Amino acid sequence: MAKNNVLLIGAGLCGSLLALRLGQRGYRVRVMEKRPDLRKVDISAGRSINLAFSDRGLKAMRMVGIEDKVLPLCIPMHGRMLHDKSGQTKMSNYSGRKHEYINSISRGQLTALLMDEAEELENVSIEFNKKCTHIDFEHKKVSFFCYESKREFEIQADVIFGADGAGSVLRKNYYLAKKFLFSFSQNFLSHGYKELTIHPDKGGGFKTFKNALHIWPRGEYMLIALPNLDGSFTVTLFLSYNEGEYNFNNLTDPEAVMDFFREEFPDTLALMPNVVDDFFENPTAPLGTVKCSPWNFEGNSLLIGDAAHAIVPFYGQGMNASFEDVVELDKCIEKHEGDWEAVFNLFEQTRKPDTDAIADLAIDNFYEMRDHVANPIFQEKRKLEMALESQFPDEYNSKYSLVTFNEDIGYRDAMIMGRAQDKAILNMIADQEINYDENLKEILKKVNEETLEILDEDKVAKTMRH
Amino acid sequence: MAKNNVLLIGAGLCGSLLALRLGQRGYRVRVMEKRPDLRKVDISAGRSINLAFSDRGLKAMRMVGIEDKVLPLCIPMHGRMLHDKSGQTKMSNYSGRKHEYINSISRGQLTALLMDEAEELENVSIEFNKKCTHIDFEHKKVSFFCYESKREFEIQADVIFGADGAGSVLRKNYYLAKKFLFSFSQNFLSHGYKELTIHPDKGGGFKTFKNALHIWPRGEYMLIALPNLDGSFTVTLFLSYNEGEYNFNNLTDPEAVMDFFREEFPDTLALMPNVVDDFFENPTAPLGTVKCSPWNFEGNSLLIGDAAHAIVPFYGQGMNASFEDVVELDKCIEKHEGDWEAVFNLFEQTRKPDTDAIADLAIDNFYEMRDHVANPIFQEKRKLEMALESQFPDEYNSKYSLVTFNEDIGYRDAMIMGRAQDKAILNMIADQEINYDENLKEILKKVNEETLEILDEDKVAKTMRH
Structure with a gap:
């Protein structure tokens, strides 16, 4: 042909x-x-210099036969490293299974x-x-x-x-x-983003922990950082255009930007002495x-x-x-x-x-990254999910794992299953139905039963709706 | 000023x-x-000659002081009159409360x-x-x-x-x-619409029952008719542009149109001897x-x-x-x-x-009008809701009533409440949890409890989502 x-x-x-x-x-x-x-x-030009690369992307590389050439470009990120206002950090893994992680790639x-x-x-x-x-x-x-x-x-x-x-x-x-x-x-969020840089240290090394996606979650705004092979991190600030005390529209002079970082992200100032220059040199882009x-x-x-x-x-x-x-x-x-x-x-x-x-x-x-990663109910949920994933690696996958590490499950199925699981666990936590004295197998059984019931009830209602 | x-x-x-x-x-x-x-x-020019007019519209008329001038233009429609393929009809009221109905207006x-x-x-x-x-x-x-x-x-x-x-x-x-x-x-349905007309009879009267919104639900397509003051009905055909056995793209000659109506809507041929002419004279319009x-x-x-x-x-x-x-x-x-x-x-x-x-x-x-009004679970739900509304007029409002007859409840609250109620009732019917030997008050209590639980569970999950 x-x-x-x-x-x-x-x-x-x-x-x-x-x-x-x-x-x-x-x-x-x-x-x-x-x-x-x-x-x-x-x-x-300061626009998404690096990206998260995971199993669905790798599957495509395998299809065209270049997986071995891509892997050397990857920096594994095993979890989210959360930075609080006092500069304390906490690692929250992406999965309870050791071999599941995402990568930063240029x-x-x-x-x-x-x-x-x-x-x-x-x-x-x-x-x-x-x-x-x-x-x-x-x-x-x-x-x-x-x-x-x-x-x-x-x-x-x-x-x-x-x-x-x-x-x-x-x-x-x-x-x-x-x-x-x-x-x-086309739908825009009320927030835009701007890229900043943590340069390598004098020896060309990483100034903060290399193998994580760093997050400074602050409710109304958020900073994240992904590592690059040259020892730098590309940092992204997500901030409202015009809402809240600090926003892109009112951060118009160096003083204001310094105040903002000093107040909200104090531990980043040592990492980014260049933050004010970056802020005014790099463009602000919409999220659509x-x-x-x-x-x-x-x-x-x-x-x-x-x-x-x-x-x-x-x-x-x-x-x-x-x-x-x-x-x-x-x-x-x-x-x-x-x-x-x-x-x-x-x-x-x-x-x-x-x-x-x-x-x-x-x-x-x-919303989850901005608000909930720092929320106690969410943290309890993640802790439980990590325990379920590490103890029952073949029996439990969180929504995050379904989406990110299960390239043979479509996004839609991952979403339906993952949301039902989230709803089940969050309601069980809110209703204090989880008894941590029980063995984990019992808790998994309850989560699965609740999830199935939610899926089943949604199905009846949805069949009638569509 | x-x-x-x-x-x-x-x-x-x-x-x-x-x-x-x-x-x-x-x-x-x-x-x-x-x-x-x-x-x-x-x-x-054959495009939405008449419209459904109900309590939210009336409230606006009261605001500008012209309710008394609008009412004479209205034809009350107390329910949906369903026409099956054999020409049999069944009336399904919009509400269990007698004073709640919608109107057809030019x-x-x-x-x-x-x-x-x-x-x-x-x-x-x-x-x-x-x-x-x-x-x-x-x-x-x-x-x-x-x-x-x-x-x-x-x-x-x-x-x-x-x-x-x-x-x-x-x-x-x-x-x-x-x-x-x-x-x-802008989102279009796969279906478009075309208006047709049931003319008045020789004496200027209505050829079919005046005080209803007539529906011929057929799954893939649907015909509806609303009365006009001059004794005519404006009929609207909803049909896919290109899917199914019959669609707007393949109904291109009079024979095909006659076959379609003879097969699917036989009782309308006596009401609309003019159907083929209308079909080719009037435009097909999208639904967006x-x-x-x-x-x-x-x-x-x-x-x-x-x-x-x-x-x-x-x-x-x-x-x-x-x-x-x-x-x-x-x-x-x-x-x-x-x-x-x-x-x-x-x-x-x-x-x-x-x-x-x-x-x-x-x-x-x-989807509800096209498919479900003819579905037994849906019909059981409507029957139960009519009974609840007529026996407990101050305690129960179906989703339809919340949207249509409760002008002081916003659409969003009506949607949230109405969908939860629908889900509760549909699941109770599907799980055969409704015992019709019980008195209706008991059933209402169960419906309300189920609804509240659904609302509560959705709330926890949604708080975490947004």
Whole structure:
């Protein structure tokens, strides 16, 4: 069978992986990227320099055969290290099973690896500084502007993939062209984010504990930090634009910023003497969720990755979800190769419930990380879950584990199961139904019974609702 | 205090009521309407000729003092009259309390009344055939195109209200101008709708029972009919665009349409000998939900009614919700008159949870009307609820009653309470926990206990989630 000419817009994490996979399948893939080649020019500009990378992402790396090249880029983070106002820290593991942890990875290094792998295939090419300006998805013609030649040009393709991120041009064209009913949502949190840096110490070492995701939870705002291979940490401040005593709109001079950090995050001042400079040099960015449907137009074009489902970063699943898209799409190609419309329809039908779920879970986690990690009922719940996971590793998985470490369970099933478990445990704690003198096996049995009852009752009510 | 110059875009149901109320408060109100004056030209064109009108709408009419003029326009509908395939009918009342019913009312007649009342005030004017083309909400300048003079002109206002419906130009300007983070969603159901007509009989009488909302529930599709004062019924067909054996995309010739009605709605053929003509003459329209935030920009402009929250028609609350907007806005003006930003912020903060709730309830009801009214568990639930409402009129309100007949309970509280009750009753029925030999008082007690427990458990889990 003659393989199609694929036009792929966007050479970010998802686009580069997709190019590699379609290349491995024998398609002629032409990738067009708006930005310069990040392997030659530093374009990070203080926006999500590193990312959480976990089992769903790793599964995708295995699919394309580069797991061994990715692992050296990873820094394991075994849990959340919580920093209170007095500077005291407490480690809260992500799982009761020792082999389950997440990783910090550099966006730039991982993208570069994927690009290198894709370009090694003779049927894949990547062109940079080519901004997509318009997509005629009815006739599969795409217009670009080249920042180097300053000229417009058009490409005719057999099939178009929009892996062009949260601000997708393909998605915007679906919306504005009004050729079909396009369901679409963009929802912003009241909070934005700003990146700061903990530089390495003089010897190039880490200034604080390396193998953790550090959190300073303060209710209305939150600071987190993820390690980088060079000994630095990328720190992210999550803060309201205009609510509360401190917010992005009123932190307008160095004094105010210093006061804020001195008051709320005193132990970070020794780690970040540069905090005020970073604060005013780096941009403030919004936190948005995008959902839409349909993702494809008559088999001509498909939205994938953030272009189809941008999510907030609080579950550390944004990149993992986009990589999993490619794994799931690959299964659909396997089934219906040669018929893109069938491939794309099956992909959206099976995948969208999962990407909707991780979008909602990520918003839940915004509140959980900000408020609840420091809440006694939540801490009791986590303690119990850690005990259940370590004592019954094959019998119990927390919601966090289901989402993060169980790549063969879809996000939606993980959400339904995980929320029911959370509800069961929280109510048992609130009602003081957990007797810690009982053996843990008895407690697990009760949790499972309560969870099943909740699932069952929700099912009856939901069947009637949908 | 000097009263502001108000520019109000849209003289539909919501805009006309708002003009009347702001006029009564002494503002100088200039209303600009895109369409011709519906009191002079017939512009109905087969799109929602009549509407369900109930207690929340009536409350708004009382506020502006025209209840006595509205009631003569109403046709009471005491329940749903269900038509099965054999033509058998069964009445299912909306409430166990005799005085609780909804009404069918003509969109045109009610709008005309509101316009007449508004225009009687010397400080209110309405201009027609003026299409809003652009809104500079930063400088409060609005551009219009006059279909009569064919000229563009601009109006400077002190404050701008966008009551310009589901396709709001003000909302579009909020979205496209990118002056602030605008959360926005439009979601379409897979179904569209088309209006048909049951004409009066030769004597001008009603061809089927007058005082009901008729439903032909068929799972994948549904027909409903609401009476008009002239003896006709406006019938609406809800049908998928492209799924199932019959859909809008494949019903393309008269034969197919006749087959569909003969097969699925045989008793309607005698009532609508004109069905095929209507089907091909009238447009097919989509069913969409719109949510957005913020509704106001710095006190300069406000979205209201469908412009702020378009909903699907299945709870019969679209118009009622828009009218209630005006009642709630009026309370906010009462509190903060003179400070539009405070008025608008309070309005959105208090109102949006309720409009979000009715949007979700309306989608729930799509499934309920289509599928469940014919489902035995649902029918048992409705029977029990009717018995509870008629025997304990002050102690029990079904979800439907809370939403429709309890105008002093917000939609959101009605939703939370109503869904918990539904879940309690449905689970009790499914688990065969209801013993009909018991006296009804005992059953009510059990329902209330179950409901409270569900509310309580949800509360613990939700506190942890948000």
